[in-house]
Amino acid sequence: MNIKIFPPFGGVVDYLGYVGIYREVSLIELDPIHIQDVFVYNQEEMLKIQIELSQVSDIELELVNPKNEIVWTQKEQSSSKFQIEKTLDYILWWDIEHPNLYRLMVKTKTDTLSIKFGFRTIEFKDDGFYLNHRKIALRGLNRHQSFPYVGYAMPKSIQRLDADILKYELSLNIVRSSHYPPSKHFIERCDEIGLLLFEELPGWQHIGGEAFIQNGLKAIEEMILRDRNHPSIILWGVRINESGDHKSFYEASNKLAHQLDPSRPTGGVRNFSNSEFFEDVYTYNDFSHTGLNPGVTSKHKVTKAKPYLVTEHNGHMFPTKKFDPESKRVEHALRHLNVLQGAVNPKALMAGAIGWCMSDYNTHKEFGSGDKICYHGVLDMDRLFKTAGYAYQSQGSHKPVMHIASTMQNGEYAGGYLDKVVIFTNMDYIKLYRNDTYIDTYYPNVNMYPHLPHPPVFITDFIGQTLKEKEHMREKDAEATKRILRKIQKDGNHLPLRDQLRMLFLLKKYKMKLSDGVRLFYEYTSGWGSKETIYTFVGYQNDQIVLTDTITSTKTPIYRLKGNDTLMIEETYDVLKLVFEKTDTEGHVLAYAMDGFTVSVSGDIELISPEIDHLHGGSKAIYIRSKQKGEGTLTLTHPDITLVKTIKILKNKLSVYKILPKKDNAL
Incomplete structure (x- = not known):
């Protein structure tokens, strides 16, 4: 038998195209009248x-x-x-x-x-996106539905969990299903929780011959007929991601989409400017940001078409691991905020930005970091947070957020110089205390990020008001002393003569010796030689204390096995994700912990993840699968601790189709 297959790929793709049946399959017997x-x-x-x-x-x-x-x-x-x-x-x-x-x-x-x-109106206008006639700045991420060890083959609960993470943990209002229609369970959860979805046909960059094009049109038809009743879907992607222009193909794809669904606009994601435009929304992957330049390219430089939506940014431009140096993880987060800042600027006349991407994903030898993993996500493959994840989380208002993106440890910085600490937060302001001594009050940086709902807080002064309060200096002298101490911290003993003389004058003025000058440096900057340095951050909303966090040295680590204790068998089987993490006493995950551990299971569960594993940047997910209704036990063994968890497996009423009486002409 000669079977022709036209896959939606060509050349080298940066992700894996899994094969086989990985979703539920049903055989339905229908009555002649149905x-x-x-x-x-x-x-x-x-x-x-x-x-x-x-x-x-x-x-x-x-x-x-x-x-x-x-x-x-x-x-x-x-x-x-x-x-x-x-x-x-x-x-x-x-x-x-x-x-x-x-x-x-x-x-x-x-x-x-x-x-x-759902009843709702959607409209992309020249100045942005409107839902029910209310303008909304779109803030989202792309999602690959691949998971560790199993590819796409995760059941209902895990697919739905991704939607919850995007909405409730990352504070997003839109997701793009790159680059294929996602699981029906994911879409249904988007409907239930109010997460907007941009869904597109399968493919990546390549356009083949006539058979390929007809297959692509068939894929669009199947996608729209399957999913057009879902209110969360606001845009059909009818152009193969980052493909070149193809007039006849994309005229036909847009015409087909509008015939099948007159209620939604179309988009087609490209990665080059001034492309042919047949869709309703010009959707563009803008990878122009490098950290120092504007977050987005001006729309008029990309296209004269309107409306306009950025559909990818960052990603491969700055791949970041969960266990990279602190400074890189912080820059990764700020780059994402820089793009959001540019995209939601009212003068930019954009609908918003969808970043690349939600989580890291498996790839092949041509991509990734030599380990066949693309580290493009704001979460790792287990959907565990990198610093950039907290940057997105802070833009929401449904729960208080105050993530201090620093361990405040001198050894993390060149020369021991802690230049700044970034706090991703939705607090109104933050008060900082050092060893119970009030330092100062710090506010979101609205000058740098005037268009974000919640700009980050930058702390560059860790001395604050303490020289005035403890050393009884006048404000002008305290500021001068602070400036000189910071210079010494940054440049060492290479202090200009002018500053040396100024410091001697200040010491004499306040009747201090040279030894007091040394004391001032160690006490108010590095903390070198001190018994303990404890920083306490207090976040306020409406002048009320909402959050408190403490940064101190790690003494005795804490080990936790987090997650539910119930599996629910529904249409097929269920998978439970547990998270093993190593933290300090304040609950901060230890980013450089790579401890090994083993996992064993017994009873009515089986292990999907490895029996022998190790922490990745302080945490690691463990996946178990139900076998049948009953109970199972998971045992995690670490050199310092053994954790045991009992798992119950329940059986829900199966979602089976009604079997109708068989008729002579029924299939």
Whole structure:
């Protein structure tokens, strides 16, 4: 048998294209009279329902609102393919804060189909994106749905967990499913929690011959027909990611998308400027930021087309590991904020920016860091936070955030010179104490980041008011002394003569000896030789203390095994992710901890991750899989500690399709 396969790749791809069946598969026996398709969408308050039946039949419609109240019913006999329109008097709208979902039940005598959908309006305008006529700055990340050890083959709970991480942990309002349609479970969770989604057809850079193009159009059709009832989806990607211009292909792809779904705009992601434009939104991968230049390229330099959305940034431009030096991890985070700052600037006239990417992912020998891993994520492959993850998290307001992106240890910096500490936070201001002595109050840097919801806090002065308070210096003299001490800290003994004379004058003025000058340096800068240096950060909102964090040296590490203790077998099996981490007494993960450990399981669970493993930058995920209903035990052994966790495996009511009576002409 000669089988022709046209995969959506060509050349070298930077991620792995897994093969095989990795999602649930069902065999459905249908009655001759059955519902083939239902498409539900709205234009403002008007509900439009397109129904396709296998044969003409009496049907019944029932609309249930988010309060589980029946708000409309209708019975009629129609042709096999028809449309119904209905205007409701009162609507609970779907948006990112209140993701209200309606349920439409379509019934024949022998078949029932339940569709969840939401009332909402979406519009990309020249100046940005509007949801329900309210402008929203899009802030998001791209997502590969690959996971360690199993590729794409993760079941419902883990797919849904990714959506929760993006929305609740990373404070995002949009995700791009790069570069293929994601699991249905992921999309359903986006609907439920109000996470916007840009979904695109499979592919990466390559366009083949006519058979390839027809396969691509078929992929678009399958994607839209499968997913067009989901309110979270606001944009169809109908152009193969970063491919060249192809007039006939992309005219056809846009026409097809609008025929199948007149309710949504289209986009097509490219990585070069002034591309042919057939879509509704010009979507562009902007990798121009290098850390010192503007975060984004001016829109008019890329295209005259409008509207405009940045769909990738950073990523391979600055790959960063969770265990890289502190300064690199901080720069990685700031680069992401720099792009967001540029993209949400009202004068930029952009809809926002979707960064590359959510998490690290497996690749092959041509990419990655020699270990076949692309370290492009703001999270690692286990979805554990890098510093950049906290930068995104701080932009939300649903929970207080104050991440001090420093261990405050001199040995982390060249020459022992701690130049600045960056705090990613949504606090109004932060007070700093050193060994219980008040240093100063620090505020978000609105001058550098005027357009971010929550700019970071930069601390470059660790002496603050202490020279005035403890040494009783006048403010002008305290500032001069502080400046000289910082110069000594940075440049060593190479102090200009002018500063040497100034320091001698200050010492004499306050009746101090040279030995007192040495004391001032060690006490107020490096802490060298002191018994202990403890920094306490206190975050305030509305002049009330909200968060307190302490940075001190690590004495006795703490080991934790975090995660749920229940597996739930639903459509197939379930996977549980546990996280083993090593922290200091304040709960800060020790970024350079690489301790080895072993894991064993017994009972009704099996191990997916390795039996012998080690911490990656202070933490590591362990994955276990259910075998059957029952109970299992996991034992983690570390040189310093043994942790045991009992796992219960429950069996939910299976989501099986109704098997209808077999008829002579049924399939």
